Amino acid sequence: MTQSDNNKIRVSHDSEQIDLIDLLIQLWRGKWIIALFIIIAALIAGAYVTFAKEKWTSTAVITMPDIGQIAGYTNVATILYGDTKVDINETQQRVINRFSGAFSALSETLSNQSVPEELTIDMAVKGQALPLKVTYQSDSAKNAQHGLAKYIQQVDEQIADELIDDLTMNMRLRVNELQASLITQEKIAQEQKDLRISQITQALKVANESDIKVPQAQQSDNLTQDSLFLLGSAALESMIKNESSRPLVFSDVYYKTKQNLLDIQRIKPDPENIHGYRYVMKPTEPLFRDSPKRSLTLLLAVVLGALVGAGVVLVRNALRHYQPRA
Template sequence: MSVGDNKISGRSNDPDQIDLIDLVIQLWRGKVTIIVCVVVAIVLAVGYLAIAKEKWTSTAIITQPDVGQIAAYNNALNVLYGASAPASLQMNVIGRFSTAFSALVETLDNQEKSEKLTIEQSVKGQQLPLVVSYVGDSAERAQRQLSEYIQQIDDKVAKEMVVDLADNIQLRTTALTDSLKTQEVIAQEQKDLRIKQIQEALRYAEQAGVTKPQIQQTQDVTQDSMLLLGSDALKSMIAHEATRPLIFSGNYYQTKQNLLDIETLNIEKAKLHAYRYVMKPTLPIRRDSPKKAITLVLAVLLGGMIGAGIVLGRNALRGYKAKA
């Protein structure tokens, strides 16, 4: 026997080396076992697919509402405050929607049977548009439930806006009414003061015996020179001032007009919306889980691995017993 034959014989008898051909032969001889394991794994996979809860995701994209959708709200603000509307009332309406929707997300997640509802930015770093999605156990339910949740938040935000406007209408009405009363009191006081001044001038004219006008130009008459109009003229002026209506400034009538405009507001009938669809809730055509193809492929691979392990383990055990 040559030296080369001894080396080959030594390698083939080395227990630490693996003979791939021998492994293939063992696996081929145990193919029935492997096939059985694969079939069992496929059956289990099919059973899992039959009973596993399906997950379907419906998605929608929303953004800031159109001007027409909040026209009544903006018009009411203009009537109430004009160009000086508080910034807190002119806040981004979609911000209200996003906040309320996020609260609903947390509520659904903390239920005993949690529901997966999400809201996030469509483009990272940009506030709008927003992507909202819902995971349901069927495509139709996911789409329907997402639409219902969006509508629920829209109704909630619209009601909040109406309540805010109602509170501001009440406050503004009270403020304007108080302003009118104040201006009326001031106008009455001015009228009373005017009459007192004429009465004082009449008293001086009677004491001085001035009964007829002593001046020709009445527009230059002052409080000190009013007695020169004569007692007859002053008595006539007092009677005229007593029946004369109160004199108001232009601000009084502007305030009254604002109050009338506010009283005609009927915000409760306005249809307000806090969002606009960029993409309506989709009807998913592919479920998220379970994945049929991936599940079956994994079942075949896992069944084959288990079958191969059984065959090799059984042969190794037989060899060990034979040596023993």
């Protein structure tokens, strides 16, 4: 019984060996068919890598601008509002955030064109807001590099123009504010002058009615409005003439306001002195294209062609020797 079982196992094992050898023989006999499919697949792959549009990606890394790159903005803002109201770090952060938003909007616009362009912006280091990595994909290494540099400059010029517009509007508002302040201070100074003349005129009237022509007080500094008539009518008449021709008297605040106004009016913001970013790494010229991958594509084509050719050979032989059961 044991011997019979051993014979069955041996026969089954031999049968498997014969089937495997037979399979290899069939594939060897159909090698020309397999080779034909490999050649066809290789030709198709070659045509694909030859005519398919190449994709190259250029990369740049940017961060917030240096102080000098936004000096054209901060200097004007300092003149407008003073040193205490201009935070350099906050301004740098606000500018790079504005740049990032504008760049993202441009990326979305390019992707929705009839012929889409792939422009991206993302964090260079995961979990950190800065620096930022920007990429652009084109049909050649040079075009990718130049295209990325062009779009970065385009957004930078846009941000500079927007900041100039903001400054221009703020300058206009600030000029109106300062001019209104000067008008108010001048009005107050004129009212003070008119009040002073009115007070002296009233004192002169009292002096005339009291028939006081010469000063009756030794020190005029101690005189109040009620006792001003003691200076005498002659002195009071002279004071009225002097006060009428005397220029308005302003406080230091008035002259500081006027100086600030003149400083603002002579400002001419230059967008060339305003930049929204600083390069950590300039746009690269890629050394390797993203697609198509020639070596990988041809290798996959050869493998696929061999598999298809082998399948055709085995199916053909199976159909040729197929015998339906009685």
